[in-house]
Amino acid sequence: MSNLPVFLGREPTVAEDLKYMEYDSFAEEGPRTIGTPDPERLQRDTSHYLPGKIFLVDNCLFQIPMHYLSSESEVFLGMTEIPLPADGSAEGMSDDHPIRLDGVSKQDFRQLLKVLCPRKAYGPAAVLSFGEWTSVLKLADLWCMDAVREHAISVMSKLTVDPVEKVVVARTYHVDQWLIPAFNEILQRANTLTEHDVDRLGLSTALRLVAIRERLVQDYRGIHTLTHARQAVNLDFTSAIISELPECKNVKTHFNSWGSLTYA
Template identity: 40%
Template sequence: MEAEIIATVHSPQNDIPLITTESVPHADPGSERSTSRTTAYVVHDENYYFDFIVFQVSGCVGDRLFKVPRHKFVEESVIFRSMFDLPLGEKRADGLTDEQPLRLDGVEQADFRHFLKYLYPRGIDRPVSLTLDEWLAVLKLSSLWEMDRIRNDAITNLPALLTNPAQKLGVAIDYDVEFWLVPAMQELVQREAPLSVADLEHIGIECALRLAAIREACLPSNYRHNYNFGRSGIAPESRRGAVAYDCEERIELDFKGFITIPPLKYDKAMTAVQLVEEASPPAEVPVKSGRRGRGRGRGRGRGSTSYQD
């Protein structure tokens, strides 16, 4: 009979485990002991052998460490991929231990947690169901780290949750979703309710003033007949009402050359639309006879389910 002894050691050069099997036959007392030895290399699977990375994210009441598999950040982001490919020399890489984590400055803990929920979903539900705030966090961080596939996924799923056109316009400005801009503006122009202070928090004062000027030019067809003016000449508690004008051409004219996408920021309050040159005189809005219902821009933007216009 033979006794099999298995020992596991590590190669000093590449840290790949080696398994050594030694077969030792039982020998009579006084005889020499014969030994046969075989060696097999063990390699890491290319898909399912995960390296972990430790991130440190600041918070109001203290920093927090997150330890997750590294491969998703490498696969999805050219920024992280380039970062991990940089030669370090004798320096130890950040993110390998709790004592030396990789710091994510400027990232909020709640946003990062929402992003990890998308990246590493727990449970068996596929696809993962996210709230509006969670999808916004996914859009924010995927845009910041140039994760194009994830960004496109967020852009595809967000329209169904962004029911407020001012918020949708603010998100489009902040994260350069160009094909949302005109449809969201058109919805703000066409709706009955005027622009509000809450709208300013999403789109900024300059953008709101330009949209207000377009709204003023879009009078309903029954404007002269429905309003009962008081002695002051002002209709008490009256509103312009919703309009069905297709204002896309006017919006593109008034905003052409005047909107630039600001740098990504985490504080979206009072997002300003930057003006880069003098405004052209406002154009008259033609009334298109026979057109009813929602404008072309509004219908196109509100029901969008893909990243292409």
């Protein structure tokens, strides 16, 4: 029985489970050829080293059933369609001949595997931080894992996180529905923008946000007072955000059945 969560892909067949378990990566290997990894200098991941294909990410070896990846991405599905040589020397069959995943960090890959390969099918789902889910989103985008991407966005939307960080991630991975709520939170909070916030948002965006906040009228008398710190406000800045920030002009807004404004 597969550990694959019900929201991700189809259930693998028994034949698929067996296909990637028939090679024993712990069997003794012959002499290494020049240019192949030296297993003695690499580390095996302690959480994800199961019967299956062997991947090299950074300096770490992961071994997992291939169907966890191939059922979610055509990139990995294509690897399963390559005929296996009779001598079993194909990539992924041993620590000496792993499948190299260049340009990917072992930390990011490990977070993706927490979602795709839960350690116990009957146990609770992995609890990941916003940063860890960002790793999942990053690789889901890289390998066109649409179902994984949608699930990551759904979970991340419910997590409490610095709104500036949410804007950065939304821009990087094209999650446009996060932009207006995140900008609203920045405008509503008591905290002013720091230099680091300005660096991450960009000077143009930061200046536009400051300009919107300065339009806030304190009271009907038009009296201006200087306080020690900026005050939090309970005001919806959506219309001003859409008007002043070009990247939000095409974000679709609509009211759901409960009368709440949502973004898509």
